Amino acid sequence: KKYVYLFQEGKASMRDLLGGKGANLAEMTQIGLPVPPGFTITTEACNEYYSNGEIFPAGIWEQVWPALAEVEAASGKLFGDKKNPLLVSVRSGAKFSMPGMMDTVLNLGLNDDTVEALAANTQNERFAWDCYRRFIQMxxxxxxxxxxxxxxQILESAKEKQGVRYDSELSAESLKWMVIEYKKKIERKTGKPFPMDPRAQLMEAVLAVFRSWNNDRANVxxxxxGIPHEIGTAVNVQSMVFGNMGSDSGTGVAFTRNPSTGESALYGEYLMNAQGEDVVAGIRTPNPIATLAQENQEIYQQFVDFSKxxxxxxxxxxDIEFTIERGKLYMLQTRNGKRxxxxxxxVAVELFHEGVITKEEAIMRIEPDQLEHLLHRRMDTDAKLxxxxxxxxxxxxxxxxxIVLSAEEAERLGNLGEKVILVRxxxxxxDIRGILAAQGILTSRGGMTSHAAVVSRHMGKPAVCGCDALKIDYTQGLVVIEGxxxxxxxxxxxxxxxxxxxKGxxxxxxxxxxxxxxxxxGWADEISRLRVMANADSPTEASNARDFGAVGIGLTRTEHMFMDPERIPIxxxxxxxxxxxxxxxxxxxxxxxxxxxxxxxLKAMQGFPVTIRLLDPPLHEFLPHSEELVVDITKLRMSKADPGSLHDKESLLRNVRAxxxxxxxxxxxxxxxxxxFPEITVMQARAIFQASxxxxxxxxxxxxxxxxxxxxxxxxxxxxxxxxxxxxxxxxSEQNVQIHYKVGTMIExxxxxxxxxxxxxVADFFSFGTNDLTQMTMGLSRDDAQGKFLPIYLDKKLMKTDPFVVLDRDGVGKLIGIGVNLGRSTNPKLGLGICGEHGGEPNSxxxxxxxxxxYVSCSPFRVPIARLAAAQAAV
Ligand code: PEP
Ligand code: MG
Structure with missing residues (x-):
């Protein structure tokens, strides 16, 4: 059985056998890039090691040594050589990345002889001995x-002896002393001297990597x-290259495009005569990659070609890591760059225009939720919070x-140009005027479909709701968080x-x-079948929605139009x-x-349908709270003034209670x-048709x-x-016009x-109101559940996601399916859509x-997200 693959023998598709890292190194080698030579010991070898009762599979070393000989030939170095020694890294690499969970050994092959050669070759005695002591330690x-x-302990006493504070100040002499002490310590602890034979070192290191597959960290x-235990890890043995072998050596990292703007230009930095650590440590300031052209035109050109x-x-x-060793460029790693x-x-748009990917691929490259970042102000990622x-x-x-605790205060300060957060x-x-005047809304109660949440989303205003830890004391005018x-x-x-x-x-x-x-x-719209409409309650929201690409309004909540403080009394x-x-x-x-x-x-959305929902006010949202009325009444009684308003308040309270x-x-x-009260419906219908x-x-x-x-x-x-x-x-007939209109219903x-x-x-269309449909199907209060026990359900994994955010396909979804099929069975022309908050959530x-x-209908600012999600669903 083949347990060992040289990098040139593998490819990207062999991840199961070679692990992720091994397969990538093989792929880079395959496409002709200069990867430091090496080989991979397969995951099968690891699995057999475990199934054999922790014994190496027979014949494995007979495959390793010839592979090592190939690496020696390719690198022009020899393992254990006193002049030009080959040093290798030994790294784990499972199919799925498990960063830092398993073991790695660098600079393997160093011993009392080869360290001298490294010192001579780098003309840096300190560096060589530092590598050596680190190797022994690792x-x-x-x-x-x-x-x-x-x-x-030994490191500390070395610093003490030399009288310095930092590791980096240790002299070659101190490092040599440490090597001696390290070796003594190891011999005392293990009863055996530190192995000087590079082959013995390699065998033990491979064993250690296999063992590390089963350590506690990795298991956890x-x-x-959810990574299966049976897949095992591969081991990658690769020749080390050094970027600190003089002024014709160096190391760096670069993105093929700018990861913050996407501009198509190499972006990165490098340092000459340095190792990767130096770039990261920030002791020396790296140079922008473009100046490599002045340093070494040939290498720069090569790097440009390779990255292309x-x-x-x-x-x-x-995202590429590279090293230059004595004028030769090596590619160490590449991966899709974070951006x-x-x-x-x-990047996606330009890759399409460059003919590299299709529109469909471009569409699939972006997570819909990522768009959220582009549509709203957000916190600087570097900010300390x-x-x-x-x-x-x-x-x-x-x-x-x-922070202000009342809408009046928000409005007053807002008018003075102050930035305020309305806390309720x-x-x-x-509170609507206060919400308008505030920069953001913070509530201690209420879920994702609460008044504050829905209204804020429509306005594109940030809101945090149901913040349980927040206790508001209106009488003292303060909030308490954790005491x-x-x-x-x-x-x-x-x-x-x-x-x-x-805070702050x-x-x-x-x-x-x-x-x-x-x-x-635009490509998303070409690809998708679903149309995306918006939930909008005002001309401004409607035109926002149009700007974001909505093709109509799927829900106008008319009760929101009644929320104007001027109208509230009426x-x-x-x-x-x-x-x-x-x-x-x-x-x-x-x-x-x-x-x-x-x-x-209707005017703002001309050309497109506008779905106007008849009044649906949870009445309690429109009436004063009875507790507040009681307080007012008590005050009025005590002051004994103004019997008129006392009487008004009292009768209001009676009605509110009734x-x-x-x-x-x-x-x-x-x-x-x-x-x-049919007269309410008639009034609204009249308003709609007169406007029309x-x-x-x-x-x-x-x-x-x-x-x-x-x-x-x-x-x-x-x-x-x-x-x-x-x-x-x-x-x-009054106006003598013909109005084409539809009458449909919500399924809630x-x-x-x-x-x-x-x-x-009897209906022209259905719109699934999944806020209420979720509430009623699951028997969960949309106002309370999220703040109270839903987190516990999520925690205990009784639910995967919050059903008010991500549509519950199993239950609520099944009802929607029934509604769709039954509805179409009697009315093939029936229009079908959704207008609950789920209409803008990608999975839903x-x-x-x-x-x-x-169609789906969602708040204006989610329209782009829904357009992308609709396209992805169709790909
Ligand atoms: C719904 O119930 O999903 C809906 C859109 O109506 P509302 O949220 O206004 O109750
Ligand atoms: Mg509803």
Missing amino acids: FGDVVLEVEHYNFE YRKIN RLEAHYRDMQ TASAAIR QVLAKGLPASPGAASGR TETTPD VEYPHGTIMSIDGATGRVI EVSMVDPELSEGFKEFL VQDMILAQSLEDREDALAKLLPMQEEDFYGI LSELNPMLGHRGCRLGVS ARLLKEGYDIHPEVMIPLIMGKEEFIMMRKLVDDTAAEVM VPRAALLADEIGK VEFCHIVGLD
């Missing part, structure tokens, strides 16, 4: 299992990362500012992408959308009206406002409101679609649809999904593609 520790502290690492070849071969930007999101896009607490990453982006237990429509008090006015920062709450100000990086980015997303009047007359008064005030809203949105529900999310909301009539007369191409929320079955839908159709007919209640065939007969978008929806 070998002693890793192979002979003499504990590290033994060597540390494999368990955590590597990039062409791997068809991606490479920023904007570099990733530029003092993280105080963590909440839910509710709306991406980052902000710094003074949770937000309500009353520490932070008065209002303290500067804090929030990172909505990770949920971190940070943090430096930020602004987003920018390049032409390449737009081109890239909305409250409408909700609290005790008679039809009172309600119609309030509605008459709201009608022109709503008409303007719809006019603006309307209060134990389960408002399962209560009087959605179409249930229209069923109870005006726009049509002005020549706009508009596509209004009316959506009925939260139905349980066809009966409610039929009743609501009739109100809408009748109103449309009225407005059309499991029963509606199960009866979708019945509903499909993929599911929407698979289940056969026509």
Whole structure:
């Protein structure tokens, strides 16, 4: 059996047998690059070593020695030679990278003779003896299992004797002394002298690498990362090359393109007469790679050629390590280079234009979530952060500012040009002005679909929600985190992408959308089948959404239009009206406002469909909290002034109490409101059609679609649809125009999904409201679960992901599948989409593609992410 492969015998596809590192070194050798010669002992040899009861497979050394002879020939050096000795590295390398978990030995082959040769060849006695003492230490520790502290003690006394503080100050003489002491120590500990024979050294080192496959660290690492135990590790034996053999030697690292901008130009640094460590250690300042051309034109040109070849071969930007030994260039390692999101896009786009990859490949190269970085301000990655607490990453982006605990304060300071973070237990429509004025929002309660989260995402404002560790004391005007008090006015920062709450100000990086980015997303649209629409509630959001490439609005939450502080009292009047007359008064005030809203949105989205959902207010979001009212009333009573307002407050409190529900999310909301108060539905329909009539007369191409929320079955839908159709007919005859519109429904209640065939007969479209559908299918409160017990479920691995973030394909997804199939079975023309928060989450978008929806709808800032995810689903 073949246990040993020279690098020129292997290739990239042999990772199972040669491990990742071995296969890569082989591949680089195969494409003709100057890789320091070497060979790989296979993972099979390692596995047989273990299955034989920790004995080397028979015949293995008969293969190693000839391979070593080839390495000697290729390098022009001999193992153990007194003039030009071959030194090798012995490294582990499993199929999957396990950084630092297994053992490595460098400079193997050094002994009392070859160290002298190394000193002569590098003309650097200190360096040679430092290599030697490090080798003995590494070998002693890793192979002979003499504990590290033994060597540390000797090192310390060497420094003491010479009177220096740092290792780097040790003289050649001190190092020589250390070598003697190290060897003595090893002999005392192991009962045997340190092996001087390089072949004996090699055999023991290979054994140590095999053994290290089974050490505790490696076992734990494999368990955590799901790497199977049976795959074993390979061992790579490779000749060492030295970048410090004089002024014609050197070492460096380079990317084939700029990893932060993606610009197509070599980017990296090097040092002459130095080793890799010197570049990393920062003792000497490396030079930019371009100046290598002045140093040695020929080598530079070679490096340029090699890196082009590597990039062409791997068809991606490479991160390369190289060494020059006495005027000869060696390539030590190459891998796909890590890069920023904007570099990733530029590299992918340019590789396509260079004919290296296809559009589909370019699309697959970018993680959709990476785009998030390009769309929002974010924290400077170099910034040092003092993280105080963590909440839910509710709306991406980052902000710094003074913390304020009320919307009024946020507005007041905001108007003075101060940057503020609005901190609340949770937000309500009353806070909207404060949210507008603030740089960011931080709440201690509420999940990813809470008011604060949804509103912030729509505005593109950073928010951290459900930050449990945060205790807010409104009366004292401070917040407490882990026992520490932070008065209002303290500067804090929030990172909505990770949920971190940070003390003090943090430096930020602004987003920018390049032409390449737009081109890239254009390809995504060519490839995808799903259309991407946006959830938008205002003309500004609609035009943002258009800029991000949305082809319509999949959800306008009309209750968000009622949140304007000017309207809140009218909305409250409408909700609290005790008679039809009172309600119609309030509605008459709201009608022109709503008409303007719809006019603006339809106009901003002209040419595309705009789905307007009828009012779906969880009523509690629109009414003052009864506790706050009680406080106000008590104050008024004590002051004994203003009996009028006392009376008003008291009757408000009575009404609030009468309307209060134990389960408002399962209560009087959605179409249930229209069923109870048809006049509200009629007002909204009238506003939609009057706005449409005006726009049509002005020549706009508009596509209004009316959506009925939260139905349980066809009966409610039929009743609501009739109100809408009748109103449309009225407005059309009054205005003498023909309006083309659709009426569809949300599927948010499991029963509606199960009866979708019945509903499909009477509806023009379905939009799956997966926020509520998840809540009701799983019986999880969308407002509370995330802050309370869901983390425990995730922790205990009862769930892989938060179902309010990543759609639960097994359960909720199954219902969607049923809804899609039943709906289409009775209405082949039925339009199908999703408008819950999942509509912008890549994994869920993929599911929407698979289940056969026509479109996804998500908040404007997630539109680019959804476009990319939709394309990836189609590739
Ligand atoms: C939903 O339930 O998924 C939905 C989009 O409606 P809302 O979040 O407004 O309840
Ligand atoms: Mg809903």
